[in-house]
Amino acid sequence: MLRVLCLLRPWRPLRARGCASDGAAGGSEIQVRALAGPDQGITEILMNRPSARNALGNVFVSELLETLAQLREDRQVRVLLFRSGVKGVFCAGADLKEREQMSEAEVGVFVQRLRGLMNDIVMGLIETTRGLLPGAGGTQRLPRCLGVALAKELIFTGRRLSGTEAHVLGLVNHAVAQNEEGDAAYQRARALAQEILPQVDIASGMAIEGMCYAQNIPTRDRLEGMAAFREKRTPKFVGK
Secondary structure (H helix, E strand, O other), X not given: OOOOOOEEOOOEOOOOOOOOOOOOOOOOOEEEEEEEHHXXXXXXXXXXXXXXXXXXXXXXXXXXXXXXXXXXXXXXXXXXXXXXXXOXXXXXXXXXXXXXXXXXXXXXXXXXXXXXXXXXXXXOOOOOOOOOOOOOOHHHHHHHHHOHHHHHHHHHHOOOOOHHHHHHHOOOOOOOOOOOOOOHHHHHHHHHHHHHOOOOOHHHHHHHHHHHHHHHOOOHHHHHHHHHHHHOOOOOOOOO
């Protein structure tokens, strides 16, 4: 069996500006590592908040947002992998202990930032537990994934799903049996990242986008859209 050599670089924090860690193991709650060799272009984000099972607290979210902002500007990054440094846990969802200490205004600001984070990493649903209604976009994303009826059932009951159940419903793309090392999900994710890696690079993607947009420039619909925006009315597109 052919084994592909994967050269690993050390984990490192991308320090969030104006943000201090609360002392999680390893210093920073969010760390990154760029793979090398044949996996160059794959970058891993390690979630490392063992004291709270990677719950989404202020420091955690701040560091993750800052990390994503910095990696977005790195043209060497082609694929991002999220993994947990906490054994047996990926992310426990909202940090309810921290949330309880926030004022109403602080909760509102934090949830807005959390929604931005969810949009960045395309996460669909934070667990609905203890009678809490999802506040980071789950009520909007889940019906779009599963349909309104099933989304209501899952949100109203707060039901916890196994990996297999989530796969059957279409909430996740893959469900794998655990291996002896305890990293079966990571190995499947890395294999998928390796499959994605040789596909369209950013320069080619931008060129394709430019060609597609050029086809839109001479259309009547483009002119109608701009006119409707200027006149503050609903556009009337005709498909030409």
